[in-house]
Amino acid sequence: MARPGALWVGLALAGVAAVALLPLLGNEYLVGTGLTVLMWLALTPSWCVLSRLTGYVSLGHVVFYGLGAYLVVTTWQQWPLWLAIPAAGLLAAAFAGLVGGPALRVRGPYFVILTFGLAELVKFSIMAAESAMGMAARILFGAPDLLAVYWMMAALALASLLLLAWVSGSRFGHGLRSLRENEEAAETLGVPVTRYKLIAFVLSAAIPGMVGAVMALRSTYFVVGQVFDPMVSVTVIAMALLGGGDGVRGPILGVLFLALLSELLWAQAPLLYMILLGAILVVFVLLLPDGLIGLLQRWRRKGTAS
Amino acid sequence: MSVLLEVQSLSKKFGGLTALSDVSFQVPAGAIVGVMGANGAGKTTLFSLIAGNARPSSGDIRFEGRSIVGLSADRVCRLGVARTFQIVKPFPAMTVRENLRTAAMFGHAQQRSREAADAATQSVLHEVGLAADAERPASALTLSGQKRLEIARAVATGGRLLMLDEVMAGLTPTEVAQMLDTVRQLHAKRGLTLLVIEHVMRALMELCERIVVLHHGQLIAEGTPAEIGAHAQVHAVYFGGPA
Numbered sequence: 001m002a003r004p005g006a007l008w009v010g011l012a013l014a015g016v017a018a019v020a021l022l023p024l025l026g027n028e029y030l031v032g033t034g035l036t037v038l039m040w041l042a043l044t045p046s047w048c049v050l051s052r053l054t055g056y057v058s059l060g061h062v063v064f065y066g067l068g069a070y071l072v073v074t075t076w077q078q079w080p081l082w083l084a085i086p087a088a089g090l091l092a093a094a095f096a097g098l099v100g101g102p103a104l105r106v107r108g109p110y111f112v113i114l115t116f117g118l119a120e121l122v123k124f125s126i127m128a129a130e131s132a133m134g135m136a137a138r139i140l141f142g143a144p145d146l147l148a149v150y151w152m153m154a155a156l157a158l159a160s161l162l163l164l165a166w167v168s169g170s171r172f173g174h175g176l177r178s179l180r181e182n183e184e185a186a187e188t189l190g191v192p193v194t195r196y197k198l199i200a201f202v203l204s205a206a207i208p209g210m211v212g213a214v215m216a217l218r219s220t221y222f223v224v225g226q227v228f229d230p231m232v233s234v235t236v237i238a239m240a241l242l243g244g245g246d247g248v249r250g251p252i253l254g255v256l257f258l259a260l261l262s263e264l265l266w267a268q269a270p271l272l273y274m275i276l277l278g279a280i281l282v283v284f285v286l287l288l289p290d291g292l293i294g295l296l297q298r299w300r301r302k303g304t305a306s
Numbered sequence: 307m308s309v310l311l312e313v314q315s316l317s318k319k320f321g322g323l324t325a326l327s328d329v330s331f332q333v334p335a336g337a338i339v340g341v342m343g344a345n346g347a348g349k350t351t352l353f354s355l356i357a358g359n360a361r362p363s364s365g366d367i368r369f370e371g372r373s374i375v376g377l378s379a380d381r382v383c384r385l386g387v388a389r390t391f392q393i394v395k396p397f398p399a400m401t402v403r404e405n406l407r408t409a410a411m412f413g414h415a416q417q418r419s420r421e422a423a424d425a426a427t428q429s430v431l432h433e434v435g436l437a438a439d440a441e442r443p444a445s446a447l448t449l450s451g452q453k454r455l456e457i458a459r460a461v462a463t464g465g466r467l468l469m470l471d472e473v474m475a476g477l478t479p480t481e482v483a484q485m486l487d488t489v490r491q492l493h494a495k496r497g498l499t500l501l502v503i504e505h506v507m508r509a510l511m512e513l514c515e516r517i518v519v520l521h522h523g524q525l526i527a528e529g530t531p532a533e534i535g536a537h538a539q540v541h542a543v544y545f546g547g548p549a
Contacts, residue, residue: 171411171418171420174404174407174411174420175408175411175412177397177400178397178400178408178412181396181400182395182396182397182398184379184395185391185395185396185459186397187359187379187383188359188379188383188388188389188391189383189412189460190384190412190413190414190463191380191408191412192378192380192381193380194378
């Protein structure tokens, strides 16, 4: 990957400034929207650490989010948040470490289906457990206010972006990209593929676990079906796909693009949004498989060529 | 000469099919040893067992005196065993240089940084004749180029034992001659020990000090090229003469 140019550094600083200054406007709607964007900015790069870099496309990213939320909800008013939120990340990572061994033995569409099935399995297991305990939904009393949640999410988004940037540029990341290209060749050249895949899976799980925990504070009520909503996994994939590339710029572009589109259209015309989203995905998969990043690179090459 | 690789009573069964049966031979350090045999004789299976891509059903493989049976392919590579694939397996979307970077970073050489890895592989690119293609994606190479990439990556791991699986198959006579040159120079310059599978018999005869012949998974002959050329059973298998 090329070194980030001055333009990108400037844009990054502007982004950080926007995140820091947004709450000063005192507009609750804007802060809420910012929180949503930050949530996707935390989720999407963490997904990329496994699925973009290794080619093991997970359709079950929401399972970590849901587990994290569930941990915070079940320990509410017993564990302090400074303990519960990191514990949510640890729980999600531990779950990934547990299921990753067997799950990462299958590739391609089998892995996609497997991760989707796994997320649904956890969802329905917790649903069954909750109804056995007579819990239709849980409500959190005394959750922190919107601004506190906003800052926590900003920290998670930053952590997620830094994680992806670090992995992508590291020796570890080069090993992951090699096994994406050809797993048997990578292993024969010395890449410890089994261990690397598992580490990537565990790393990609911790942040969504904490994101789920923080979002539970935002919604202050807990319904299993909503917290384990497969649309979260699908949206993350769509954002990563629209962005493209192995670095952090793609996911950032993808998140901003889709989040803005949904913000503009979702409230007024939800059907139109879904239709447009479908159409955009089709266009990107068919014409721009490298996403917005690929498009920008193509423009730049044209610019330098002429 | 000390023994670098020793194969002892190696067998591999796939269900009811015996791909290799009780094969034993030695590869002295610094030697070029050829592996000959018809399709299905078990040559590639032998490589896969040595490199750790597959587990033997029985027998032992010793590299530098230590048993490597049961180790995963990446550990075997880090110990210093490198192989190429007959059906090439490049990292297609990566450049040639990035392909070699993987080998230098993760193979026996264990280069920790990208810069160190690239510095180490620069000479390999030259020796294998890929220097001009360094920044091209591997998918853009010709078959001959991709065969060279297989060799370059294996060399870039920094291993002592290089196993070449039919790197001349499918090449034109001119390309075969160039490839022979390349392999000889790598052997001389880097002091590598080579184990070479080749269908092109004349190439094998020219290149190797010793040859082992496999037939239906069994080792039927072993010796210098001259001895193999005069071996009655080899003649029977290859040319259909009386055994």
